[in-house]
Amino acid sequence: MPSDANREEEFANLPQPISKQPRNWSSRFIWIIPILALIVGIGLGVKVVLERGPTITVSFKSGEGLEAGKTHVKYKDVIIGVVKTVDLSEDHKEVVATIQMDRKASDFLREDTHFWIVRPRITASGVSGLSTLFGGSYIAADLGLSKETRDNFVALEVPPILTRDVPGRKFKLHAPNLGSHDIGTPVYFRRLMVGEVVAYDLDKDGKGVSIDVFVHAPYDKYVSSNTRFWNASGIDVSVGAAGINVQTESLISVLAGGIAFEGPPPSYDVNVKVADPNEQIAETSEVAADTVFQLFSTKELAMKAPDDRVDRYVINFKQSVRGLSVGAPVDFRGVTIGEVLSIGAMVDPKDFTIVQPVVINLYPNRLRLKTMANGKPYPPPKNEEERIQRYQRMVDRGFRAQLRSANILTGQQYIAVDFFPDAPKYTINTKDRPLVFPSIPGSFEDIEKSVVGIVKKLDTQTLPALDKTLKSADAVLASDSPLQMDLRDTLRELTKAASSLKKLADTLDQQPQSIIFGKPSEESK
Amino acid sequence: MTNQVLTGLTAHVVGCDGCGLAHHASPAQHDLRCRRCGLPLHFRKPDSLNRTWALLIASYILIIPANLLPVMKSSTLTGTEDDTIMGGVIYLWESGSEVLGAILFIASIVIPLSKLFALTYLLISVRRRSTWNPKKRTQIYRVLEAVGRWSMIDVYVASMLTALVQFGNLMSINVGAGAIAFGAVVVLTMIAAECFDPRLIWEATDQTNATPDSPKEKHAV
Numbered sequence: 001m002p003s004d005a006n007r008e009e010e011f012a013n014l015p016q017p018i019s020k021q022p023r024n025w026s027s028r029f030i031w032i033i034p035i036l037a038l039i040v041g042i043g044l045g046v047k048v049v050l051e052r053g054p055t056i057t058v059s060f061k062s063g064e065g066l067e068a069g070k071t072h073v074k075y076k077d078v079i080i081g082v083v084k085t086v087d088l089s090e091d092h093k094e095v096v097a098t099i100q101m102d103r104k105a106s107d108f109l110r111e112d113t114h115f116w117i118v119r120p121r122i123t124a125s126g127v128s129g130l131s132t133l134f135g136g137s138y139i140a141a142d143l144g145l146s147k148e149t150r151d152n153f154v155a156l157e158v159p160p161i162l163t164r165d166v167p168g169r170k171f172k173l174h175a176p177n178l179g180s181h182d183i184g185t186p187v188y189f190r191r192l193m194v195g196e197v198v199a200y201d202l203d204k205d206g207k208g209v210s211i212d213v214f215v216h217a218p219y220d221k222y223v224s225s226n227t228r229f230w231n232a233s234g235i236d237v238s239v240g241a242a243g244i245n246v247q248t249e250s251l252i253s254v255l256a257g258g259i260a261f262e263g264p265p266p267s268y269d270v271n272v273k274v275a276d277p278n279e280q281i282a283e284t285s286e287v288a289a290d291t292v293f294q295l296f297s298t299k300e301l302a303m304k305a306p307d308d309r310v311d312r313y314v315i316n317f318k319q320s321v322r323g324l325s326v327g328a329p330v331d332f333r334g335v336t337i338g339e340v341l342s343i344g345a346m347v348d349p350k351d352f353t354i355v356q357p358v359v360i361n362l363y364p365n366r367l368r369l370k371t372m373a374n375g376k377p378y379p380p381p382k383n384e385e386e387r388i389q390r391y392q393r394m395v396d397r398g399f400r401a402q403l404r405s406a407n408i409l410t411g412q413q414y415i416a417v418d419f420f421p422d423a424p425k426y427t428i429n430t431k432d433r434p435l436v437f438p439s440i441p442g443s444f445e446d447i448e449k450s451v452v453g454i455v456k457k458l459d460t461q462t463l464p465a466l467d468k469t470l471k472s473a474d475a476v477l478a479s480d481s482p483l484q485m486d487l488r489d490t491l492r493e494l495t496k497a498a499s500s501l502k503k504l505a506d507t508l509d510q511q512p513q514s515i516i517f518g519k520p521s522e523e524s525k
Numbered sequence: 526m527t528n529q530v531l532t533g534l535t536a537h538v539v540g541c542d543g544c545g546l547a548h549h550a551s552p553a554q555h556d557l558r559c560r561r562c563g564l565p566l567h568f569r570k571p572d573s574l575n576r577t578w579a580l581l582i583a584s585y586i587l588i589i590p591a592n593l594l595p596v597m598k599s600s601t602l603t604g605t606e607d608d609t610i611m612g613g614v615i616y617l618w619e620s621g622s623e624v625l626g627a628i629l630f631i632a633s634i635v636i637p638l639s640k641l642f643a644l645t646y647l648l649i650s651v652r653r654r655s656t657w658n659p660k661k662r663t664q665i666y667r668v669l670e671a672v673g674r675w676s677m678i679d680v681y682v683a684s685m686l687t688a689l690v691q692f693g694n695l696m697s698i699n700v701g702a703g704a705i706a707f708g709a710v711v712v713l714t715m716i717a718a719e720c721f722d723p724r725l726i727w728e729a730t731d732q733t734n735a736t737p738d739s740p741k742e743k744h745a746v
Contacts, residue, residue, distance in 0.1 A: 011538050014549035017557035017566050030579040037583035044590040044702055
């Protein structure tokens with residue numbers, strides 16, 4: 001074993017390494033790596049923090065289709081957020097989803113921003129959300145317009161038909177009932193589909209519904225203040241005094257229902273004055289969004305001239321009003337000037353007088369008053385008193401109502417009003433409300449009366465006479481009557497005569513000479 | 526000097542890593558080259574602690590985004606989905622594949638982290654000139670060096686899937702920023718482990734042994 005000293009000597013004999021210039025930067029160079037890592041790490045962190053937008057909560061009725069970490073929030077099919085957690089609300093009535101919005105979507109936190117779950121939906125007017133069949137549902141958002149912000153939202157139950165970025169305008173329609181309309185029901189303008197129903201709601205008092213329709217640009221400019229909306233739903237079959245009336249819009253509207261609108265019908269009124277141009281423009285000017293219109297049930301109703309004056313009367317008919325229906329026209333020589341509002345029956349318990357009160361609406365403007373001499377329209381009555389006075393004057397001239405049969409087949413009746421100068425005098429009671437409109441028996445009633453008269457006469461006079469005749473005939477024909485005896489004798493004589501006549505014929509046949517020479521004797525024979 | 530354990534350093538002998546030629550040099554000398562093959566000569570890995578620390582700190586920094594950012598972005602018809610490492614572990618565990626989940630957890634979270642902590646421990650122990658069980662510490666180092674590369678599996682899987690699963694709209698998988706950070710962590714810790722010189726573990730012991738109390742016996746035995 002060599003000693004340490006020896007070994008050191010040995011080591012010293014080893015070759016010397018080459019010395020080179022020192023590089024003093026190398027030791028510091030390595031610290032660039034953690035600095036770089038730090039920069040990259042901070043960069044990534046900052047990016048994540050910057051991209052992370054605000055957190056919002058949206059409450060849903062049900063958590064169907066909501067998955068934490070998977071369900072996205074989309075606007076125009078672009079992902080703007082993701083559901084972080086899905087929890088029950090504190091009262092267990094709702095599902096609350098916490099949504100992490102993207103940075104770029106931070107301005108979605110507006111008061112009227114809507115959220116809803118997109119699921120596949122099949123309606124009569126189309127199919128939507130098909131992609132969710134494969135892709136699972138997602139939450140759609142519609143950017144609000146409000147300046148107020150909020151971060152907790154309540155999701156819509158039904159997806160809105162239109163998002164707010166679609167150009168056009170929304171209008172409100174008032175209708176007595178919803179009819180066959182639903183969200184998405186098309187709106188037609190001259191049979192062109194120009195919009196749809198976006199919402200409907202029952203009025204607060206429950207007396208009607210308001211339907212929100214959206215009319216796309218550029219068609220919305222055709223909606224003016226005097227535009228009429230009507231139901232174009234399905235097939236309207238009405239049996240009225242005019243017969244059977246079938247109305248349809250397009251085939252789709254037959255299946256899915258629809259609402260149509262058009263401007264007012266052109267006026268061919270001879271009396272229409274040439275209005276000053278400003279007024280005309282004001283009349284047909286475009287209307288602001290959310291203007292309220294009335295939804296008429298038929299086009300016919302919608303196109304009727306608006307009746308600004310309505311007078312109500314009651315007609316007390318003494319005969320049956322079978323065949324008269326509510327809505328039946330009140331006709332003045334072919335012009336409908338009113339309609340039946342209600343039909344009733346009243347019985348006086350003392351003397352059992354039956355009166356059938358029929359309440360009608362008269363639109364006096366349809367019966368224009370005009371002084372023929374100068375062609376100037378007669379001014380409308382200034383007050384109620386004057387109206388009643390005028391009415392009395394008309395009644396004095398025989399202004400009466402009469403039930404008339406409109407259609408033999410359907411038995412429909414209508415009320416005709418006309419001047420019957422022969423009608424008995426009638427004085428209206430000015431205190432009655434509604435005013436009583438005097439009636440005279442109708443034409444059908446006359447026929448009925450005469451038929452009854454004929455039957456009565458038949459019953460009381462003709463029938464006893466006939467009875468007597470039959471009785472005497474019976475007496476003549478009895479077997480022991482003299483006539484019978486005589487008849488039998490006569491018949492017997494007649495038989496004898498016939499047999500001798502036969503004998504004569506035989507003789508003549510055998511001995512024709514006998515007519516000249518006489519009958520030969522028995523011996524010669 | 527005489528009491529010292531004989532090592533290359535104490536004997537002023539340095540061998541060439543490339544050709545094995547032994548040189549006689551003083552530890553004070555720097556930037557030496559092999560006389561025969563020209564490879565740089567060093568008694569200890571140059572600047573070892575400094576480099577290891579730098580790389581280790583870089584790994585510490587990057588392991589945060591590696592775990593927080595998505596490793597894989599898979600987009601299907603249903604939409605896109607970002608998966609972090611921990612998300613994958615939880616998904617596997619919850620979907621019933623506990624074993625796979627555990628493997629992923631160990632390979633992708635436990636091992637990289639324990640590597641970082643082990644390396645940190647080694648560095649600190651060297652800096653403090655700890656004399657505790659140098660043999661065990663060397664073993665730790667060896668395991669650390671051997672196991673390091675396996676953590677790259679995650680990155681491989683992600684990049685393989687990215688290359689294979691590209692079906693247009695139907696399904697496609699993309700590597701997320703987390704995978705890059707994770708790969709960087711694995712590579713950096715591997716280089717850091719490479720930079721660390723396990724001989725430093727023994728240096729403190731060598732010098733403690735150099736104190737006149739015990740080294741003689743040890744040496745004699």
